[in-house]
Amino acid sequence: GNSVTQMEGPVTLSEEAFLTINCTYTATGYPSLFWYVQYPGEGLQLLLKATKADDKGSNKGFEATYRKETTSFHLEKGSVQVSDSAVYFCALSERGNQFYFGTGTSLTVIP
Amino acid sequence: DTAVSQTPKYLVTQMGNDKSIKCEQNLGHDTMYWYKQDSKKFLKIMFSYNNKELIINETVPNRFSPKSPDKAHLNLHINSLELGDSAVYFCASSQAGPMEKLFFGSGTQLSVL
Numbered sequence: 608g609n610s611v612t613q614m615e616g617p618v619t620l621s622e623e624a625f626l627t628i629n630c631t632y633t634a635t636g637y638p639s640l641f642w643y644v645q646y647p648g649e650g651l652q653l654l655l656k657a658t659k660a661d662d663k664g665s666n667k668g669f670e671a672t673y674r675k676e677t678t679s680f681h682l683e684k685g686s687v688q689v690s691d692s693a694v695y696f697c698a699l700s701e702r703g704n705q706f707y708f709g710t711g712t713s714l715t716v717i718p
Numbered sequence: 719d720t721a722v723s724q725t726p727k728y729l730v731t732q733m734g735n736d737k738s739i740k741c742e743q744n745l746g747h748d749t750m751y752w753y754k755q756d757s758k759k760f761l762k763i764m765f766s767y768n769n770k771e772l773i774i775n776e777t778v779p780n781r782f783s784p785k786s787p788d789k790a791h792l793n794l795h796i797n798s799l800e801l802g803d804s805a806v807y808f809c810a811s812s813q814a815g816p817m818e819k820l821f822f823g824s825g826t827q828l829s830v831l
Contacts, residue, residue, distance in 0.1 A: 641819065645759075650722075650808055650822030694759050698820075705766065705774060706751075706812075706820055711759040 609634050613697045613709035620687055620716050628682040628712045630671075630697035638699040640664075640673050640680040645694040645711070654682075654695070687716045721745050724809045724823035731799055732831055739794045739826045741809030749773075750792035751820070752784060753808040761808075767792050768814070796828075804830045 614629040632640065639658045643651040655664030660675035669684045680697060697709040724741040731737055743750060751774075752764040765784040766774035772784070781797045796803060809823040 643820075648824075650810075650824045651761075651820070652822065653819045656819060696761065700818075705763070708761045711761065713759065 609638070609699060609701060609705075609707045611697050611699055611707050611709040613695075613712055615710070615712065616694075617713040617715060620714070622689055622716055622718050623686045624716075626682070626684040626687045626691075626714070628695055628697075628714070630680045630682065630709060632678050632680065632697075632699050632707075634678075634699055634701060636701050638701045640671070641698040641700070641706075642669070642671055642680070642682050643696040643698060643708075645696065647693070651696060687714070689716045689718055692716050720823075722809055722811055722821050722823040724807075724826055726826060727824065728827050728829075730829045730831065733799055733801060735799050736795070736797045737799060737828075738796070739807055739809075739828075741792050741794070741823060743790055743809075743811040743821070745811060745813075745821060746790075747811040747813050747821070748789060749812050749814060750786065750789070751810040751812075752792065752794050753810060753822075754778075755806040755808060755825070757805070765792075765794075799830045801830050804828055 610633045641656045642654040644654045645651045655666040657664040657673035663672045694711045700706045722743045749768045751766045767786045770786045783795045786792045806825045810820045
């Protein structure tokens with residue numbers, strides 16, 4: 608079956624530190640992969656996505672590369688800001704009508 | 719204009735009551751969903767409708783009943799509310815296709831006392 612595993616939080620970083628949030632997946636076919644972000648008191652919103660192997664999704668300084676050989680989609684940012692504090696969810700979708708989410712990783716960035 | 723809107727934003731009620739949460743999307747999407755997010759932020763799919771037809775019905779108590787009067791609306795009715803139903807409920811929608819993303823509403827915080 609399909610599933611997503613992401614590193615547990617919470618993660619606390621100082622401003623301008625490097626961020627990595629690990630995500631690995633299990634899928635029966637060729638899924639699309641996503642990172643969603645949830646700011647406090649809000650719904651989830653798409654951060655970036657990749658639809659095939661070796662694709663790199665990027666947005667707002669965040670990047671993730673679809674690695675089929677390691678079934679991974681790790682999220683990275685070179686220099687985090689206080690405004691990046693949020694909960695980050697890795698997700699996959701195979702046919703576009705069912706999405707599988709990881710458990711979420713809470714990130715707090717301190718000045 | 720809000721793409722996916724759900725009401726109410728907060729719902730506080732007593733155990734045993736029946737309540738409804740409404741959701742509407744103006745994106746023209748074919749598929750709508752209900753997700754439940756617990757206090758640890760874990761997100762669980764509850765239901766999915768495609769063009770008013772139920773396509774995903776995860777293992778949830780039958781006290782939860784979704785209703786889709788048209789493809790732009792998916793409401794969630796909950797009977798005999800229990801303490802464990804306290805959570806944030808998110809409505810979402812997407813267009814069909816493997817590359818399509820989910821659009822989420824801002825959530826309904828349900829507190830059962």
